[in-house]
Amino acid sequence: MPVSRPRFTNKTVIFLAASAVALLVAYLFWSLVPEVHQLLERRMSDNPAASADTIIGVIKLALLAVVGYLLVRALNFVFFGLAFRLKRIDAPTLIRNIFTIIAFTIFFLIAFTFIFPKVNLGALFTTSALFGVILGLALQDTLGNLFAGISLQADRPFQVGDVITVGAQRHTGVVEEISWRAIKIRTFTNHVVLIANSNAAKEPIEVCPRENQNARLVFFNALYTDSPAKTIHVIREAVRGADNVSERVTPIVRIRNLAEDGVDYEVKYWLEDYAKYNDTDALVRQRIWYAFRRAGLNFAYPTRTLYVERPGRIAMRDGDGGAIVERLSAVDLFAPLSVEETGTLAQAAVRHVFAPGELVIRAGDPGSSMFVVHNGRVQVQVNENGRPRTVATLNEGDFFGEMALFTGEPRTANVLALEETEVLEIGHAAMKRIFDNNPDLVESLSFIMAERRQGLASQADPEAATANTKAGILSSIKRFFGI
Numbered sequence: 001m002p003v004s005r006p007r008f009t010n011k012t013v014i015f016l017a018a019s020a021v022a023l024l025v026a027y028l029f030w031s032l033v034p035e036v037h038q039l040l041e042r043r044m045s046d047n048p049a050a051s052a053d054t055i056i057g058v059i060k061l062a063l064l065a066v067v068g069y070l071l072v073r074a075l076n077f078v079f080f081g082l083a084f085r086l087k088r089i090d091a092p093t094l095i096r097n098i099f100t101i102i103a104f105t106i107f108f109l110i111a112f113t114f115i116f117p118k119v120n121l122g123a124l125f126t127t128s129a130l131f132g133v134i135l136g137l138a139l140q141d142t143l144g145n146l147f148a149g150i151s152l153q154a155d156r157p158f159q160v161g162d163v164i165t166v167g168a169q170r171h172t173g174v175v176e177e178i179s180w181r182a183i184k185i186r187t188f189t190n191h192v193v194l195i196a197n198s199n200a201a202k203e204p205i206e207v208c209p210r211e212n213q214n215a216r217l218v219f220f221n222a223l224y225t226d227s228p229a230k231t232i233h234v235i236r237e238a239v240r241g242a243d244n245v246s247e248r249v250t251p252i253v254r255i256r257n258l259a260e261d262g263v264d265y266e267v268k269y270w271l272e273d274y275a276k277y278n279d280t281d282a283l284v285r286q287r288i289w290y291a292f293r294r295a296g297l298n299f300a301y302p303t304r305t306l307y308v309e310r311p312g313r314i315a316m317r318d319g320d321g322g323a324i325v326e327r328l329s330a331v332d333l334f335a336p337l338s339v340e341e342t343g344t345l346a347q348a349a350v351r352h353v354f355a356p357g358e359l360v361i362r363a364g365d366p367g368s369s370m371f372v373v374h375n376g377r378v379q380v381q382v383n384e385n386g387r388p389r390t391v392a393t394l395n396e397g398d399f400f401g402e403m404a405l406f407t408g409e410p411r412t413a414n415v416l417a418l419e420e421t422e423v424l425e426i427g428h429a430a431m432k433r434i435f436d437n438n439p440d441l442v443e444s445l446s447f448i449m450a451e452r453r454q455g456l457a458s459q460a461d462p463e464a465a466t467a468n469t470k471a472g473i474l475s476s477i478k479r480f481f482g483i
């Protein structure tokens, strides 16, 4: 809620009228003092002159106090108003109040000594122990609030316009004012809550400054069958464009928990105006719902889904077989295979999904299977002088991992999923069956492998590349497979 400075309003007119009336009354009383004195003397019996003087003195003091108060208010207005006009310094209410209290006390004491010159004020205060005790007890809370307020102003942990949450009751709202007594906040249900400064000083206060990039968390869940990479991408894009979501920081979507009913996610987003976080949270949830609809994602209801499935052969789930046969028959290496042979290979293939950035193969590991990229993309990388060098990027229909499979040597490179990637893994036994029936395959494979070896060889060591000839690879494959 914007907090504006009070303008030149009716208040000023009322103030000026009140000042005029007070001055007029004070003037009239002063000019009528002799008459009032006589009147009082006539009415009083014992020591009439002294009593009349005291009564007139008290009235004079009261009138001066009123005039003095108005004067101090006017001074306050001129002084702090000028500071704001000229230097754009907006003094906090607490400072203004302290100024008023001190200026008024000084004025009152001067007026008192002027009207009652015989009364020794210093002695009155210092000798009256009882007065001190009463005053101390009466002002205990007030002074506590005042000093807590002063320390809040000096510390400036928050300012007018910031959103704060105070204490165990978690009062949350926008700070409207910090006075000598309390912090005034307006809650999001438009209620005003006053928190005494001395209480606030003892409680923890959570501050969300107006100028700060404040973040919020919104939670949702999805089915286990929905891909996390897709869910994260879809929700990040949907939340990004929402009103009041900061464009300076990209929202973060991440998995919080793999829960019983589904995958729990959280969206962390940053707000332009934190005071509107309720509306923005609601808008973000709405965007999530629509994004789910468009992308065919599903919220996880608290249900239990029972899958009865044969372990291992994921590839052969109903309806998938055709796609896998199609994928394998499009691989160059398997082009010479008959339809039945490709079908047998598809039966043996096991499907795996990798997240973006995940390693499918780690250089140096032992390996006894090869892979075909079914969906997505992978990158082949070697470590050169401690830095990764990209050797190749493989797309759908490309294969990798054949080197360790056919030679029995450790994996020659890292293979990394660039995006969510599905691969089909084919093991040693299935390949042996294929080679037994198609000995020519070994030759074309050794040709591809020789080429790949050249790409792998360190650029600083070209001799190593020529050492891996096609003939050498051919004979090591034959030896390994016993062909």
Ligand code: CMP
Binding pocket: 361, 367, 380, 391, 392, 399, 400, 401, 402, 403, 404, 405, 410, 411, 412, 413, 414, 415, 451, 452, 453, 454, 455, 456
């Ligand atoms: P392998 O050694 O079993 O594991 C790493 C794999 O990266 C390797 O088999 C090849 O399939 C693949 N690979 C290595 N070098 C290249 C290259 N130059 N081009 C494409 N793929 C490669």
